[in-house]
Amino acid sequence: MSQDPTEHAEETSLLELVCRREGSPLTVQRRAVFESVSTRTDHPTAVQVHEDVQRRLPGVSRMTVYRALAWLVRLGVVAKVHHPDGVARFDPQTKRHDHIVCLRCGRLLDLSSPAFEALELPDIHPLGFRVTDYTVLLRGTCPHCQQASAAPRGAEAQARPRSGPNGRG
Amino acid sequence: MSQDPTEHAEETSLLELVCRREGSPLTVQRRAVFESVSTRTDHPTAVQVHEDVQRRLPGVSRMTVYRALAWLVRLGVVAKVHHPDGVARFDPQTKRHDHIVCLRCGRLLDLSSPAFEALELPDIHPLGFRVTDYTVLLRGTCPHCQQASAAPRGAEAQARPRSGPNGRG
DNA sequence: ATGTGTGCAAACGGTTTGCACGTGC
DNA sequence: GCACGTGCAAACCGTTTGCACACAT
Secondary structure (H helix, E strand, C coil), X not given: CCCCHHHHHHHHHHHHHHHHXXXXXXXXXXXXXXXXXXXXXXXXXXXXHHXXXXXXXXXXXXXXXXXXXXXXXXXXXXXXXXXXXXXXXXXXXXXXXXXXEXXXXXXEEEECCXXXXXXXXXXXCHHHCEEEEEEEEEEEECHHHHHHCCXXXXXXXXXXXXXXXXXXX | CCCCHHHHHHHHHHHHHHHHHHCCCCCHHHHHHHXXXXXXXXXXXXXXXXXXXXXXXXXXXXXXXXXXHHHHHHHCCCEXXXXXXXXXXXXXXXXCCEEEEECCXXXXXXXXXXXXXXXXXXXXXXXXXXXXXXXXXXXXECHHHHHHCCCCCCCCCCCCCCCCCCCCC
């Protein structure tokens, strides 16, 4: 996709920094996994990241990708988000933010809206919980699926585009 | 728990009503599944519902519970909520509402707060999406785990009490 | 009587784990 | 050189599916 290596230069050095701090070696595989996640904006699944990495580093096993992702999440460099479909997805955005998901194709996107940034949740302690964090999930229909929904009947049954890797409802 | 059968009388008749409308037979198993979900407030997993149902109707298979739950969800009588752990949970509350989850034990609860009811989200159409629905997920620590967190070190690593049926982070 | 819900068992997909080898530091 | 990350294969868990029988209507 992007030909400019300097684009992710600072992120990569962040990765190195974190590695030093943890005393963990920064391997080629981990770097590739991080590159994949931080390049994409569509919250890829572990399998999708694996495909991505494979393209650059043939031979990398799925296990390595799973472990690298878990490691990145543990270091706080990557966020694990839970898709309604149940499969884990990964997000380079680690700051608190919200998501929007298309109920037809399952596409999940970050919600970057000033209005949402400004949103202030009531500061409550429901049932004695100590609330540390929150996230809003919007559900709806993406532009592409809005057009598609006009065409066929029984739209709910299909709604399974090749590029949308989401299984069950 | 509750000995009073009249407590769920209206819900049961709702179930019968919906069955008539759908032309679907109301079986003992389905009734038991519905009873289980509507009685509990802790958003049981399919397996937990199965255990519940088994207690009353020994011999009911897990498959039946899965299918009954899917059926109830399709009829709009029960809501399927997605837990951060990835396992599906079920909720008798079908109206739009929010949740709070304990990051230690995984317990998921409905959030019934007037302040949250009154919350108005910005009416935006991010990236051309048509937003139909939304939900807020609060993350935090439940009262029980707040006490427990005082005791051991490395709390994040363990945090896996027997009663909390949540696998991965 | 009839249609469909149920039960069994097997498959499936995503994810995790144990161990020998290779690699980064 | 040493530790740890990697790769392989197999297990695991929640969930789905196909088919014969039983049950609700």
